[in-house]
Amino acid sequence: MNRQSGAQRPYDVVLFGATGFVGVLTAEYLASHAPEGCRWALAGRNRAKLEQLRNHLASLHPACADIPLLHADADDAGSLRELAESTHVVATTVGPYIWYGKKLVAACAEAGTDYTDLSGEPEFIDRVYLEHDARARETGARIVHACGFDSVPHDLGVYYTVQQLPEGVPLRVDGFVRSNAAFSGGTFASALNTMSRGPQMVRAARERRLHEPRLVGRRAGAPLGGPRFSTETGTWALPLPTIDGQLVKRSARALPRYGPDFRYRHYASVKHLPVALGGTAAMGALLGAAQVPAARAWLMSRYEPGAGPDAERRHRSWFTVRFVGEGGGRRVFTEVSGGDPGYGETARMLAEASLCLALDELPAVSGQVTTAVAMGDALGERLRASGLRFRVAAVR
Numbered sequence: 001m002n003r004q005s006g007a008q009r010p011y012d013v014v015l016f017g018a019t020g021f022v023g024v025l026t027a028e029y030l031a032s033h034a035p036e037g038c039r040w041a042l043a044g045r046n047r048a049k050l051e052q053l054r055n056h057l058a059s060l061h062p063a064c065a066d067i068p069l070l071h072a073d074a075d076d077a078g079s080l081r082e083l084a085e086s087t088h089v090v091a092t093t094v095g096p097y098i099w100y101g102k103k104l105v106a107a108c109a110e111a112g113t114d115y116t117d118l119s120g121e122p123e124f125i126d127r128v129y130l131e132h133d134a135r136a137r138e139t140g141a142r143i144v145h146a147c148g149f150d151s152v153p154h155d156l157g158v159y160y161t162v163q164q165l166p167e168g169v170p171l172r173v174d175g176f177v178r179s180n181a182a183f184s185g186g187t188f189a190s191a192l193n194t195m196s197r198g199p200q201m202v203r204a205a206r207e208r209r210l211h212e213p214r215l216v217g218r219r220a221g222a223p224l225g226g227p228r229f230s231t232e233t234g235t236w237a238l239p240l241p242t243i244d245g246q247l248v249k250r251s252a253r254a255l256p257r258y259g260p261d262f263r264y265r266h267y268a269s270v271k272h273l274p275v276a277l278g279g280t281a282a283m284g285a286l287l288g289a290a291q292v293p294a295a296r297a298w299l300m301s302r303y304e305p306g307a308g309p310d311a312e313r314r315h316r317s318w319f320t321v322r323f324v325g326e327g328g329g330r331r332v333f334t335e336v337s338g339g340d341p342g343y344g345e346t347a348r349m350l351a352e353a354s355l356c357l358a359l360d361e362l363p364a365v366s367g368q369v370t371t372a373v374a375m376g377d378a379l380g381e382r383l384r385a386s387g388l389r390f391r392v393a394a395v396r
Contacts, residue, residue, distance in 0.1 A: 012355075162259075225239045317340035
């Protein structure tokens with residue numbers, strides 16, 4: 001399925017929230033990498049900031065002087081409806097999504113418009129499934145969350161690992177994440193907001209389980225696991241309770257290639273035990289502080305949304321996700337790696353995922369789907385061509 005084969009619309013891709021920290025990086029990436037003939041536009045609520053961004057892009061790429069600017073506000077359903085109806089794909093960086101994403105995804109589901117975001121917020125993703133998956137299936141919209149570091153390297157990394165293993169047998173994959181990256185105010189705000197909404201998150205997950213179709217004749221799971229020393233990587237492995245494992249599980253449920261019995265475990269990989277213990281204690285303290293409104297507000301004030309690490313710091317940042325896959329008597333070690341995960345690489349992933357939905361021939365799926373289900377091979381090829389590294393490190 002290719003959106004270009006459907007009804008003609010003025011734009012292929014519209015970037016909403018283009019003037020935010022990650023939005024600017026994504027706009028810069030599109031300015032450099034959108035193919036000739038691709039019709040893309042910038043959208044947001046502040047015309048002056050959009051014009052300033054367009055001038056900046058034009059200083060780097062003169063052809064960008066004519067990029068269209070569209071007005072849309074996350075709280076204005078009418079403007080979001082017009083935005084969704086004008087394009088084949090909307091890419092949004094406007095979070096926290098549980099606050100600012102609901103009306104946009106509703107507009108896209110209604111208009112049959114493909115949607116990408118950077119959400120790693122389980123409650124938001126589950127609510128979107130409950131409220132908009134059915135309508136998106138009817139209109140043909142593909143709702144694809146977590147198109148950045150959450151969770152492209154993990155979802156596509158497991159997809160890539162599974163392809164190196166035998167078919168039709170039980171498969172086990174473990175992922176080990178390492179990075180030295182800094183974070184932005186927006187990322188920090190989203191994380192704190194998610195931590196503060198434990199009961200709401202549990203309720204949304206429970207409701208989703210009641211509505212999701214049962215998997216018949218196959219099993220797919222992503223248990224949290226426990227901390228351990230990983231002999232495969234020579235590091236301490238700490239279970240990561242992020243959205244990544246759940247999205248991998250959803251890909252496995254949807255794709256028979258993952259075998260009759262699939263399990264994925266997701267870990268942070270830490271070289272030294274004192275660092276692992278300190279990091280665990282710090283996360284516990286942050287989780288506790290997030291439950292106290294005054295403490296949460298103070299923490300958020302320390303990292304204002306819209307700010308983030310400078311270009312030099314991002315240049316020094318890197319990430320590696322190592323996967324250990326087993327099945328049918330075969331064991332493989334694979335790796336996905338790149339530069340600054342939260343910003344440079346996230347901008348690349350969001351932009352390439354949006355271009356992939358707009359321009360590439362893809363499986364005929366709709367509704368809320370993962371990157372592996374919606375774009376698997378095509379997005380993997382795009383990311384490898386753009387510089388993200390996927391490799392098989394060893395086979396035993």
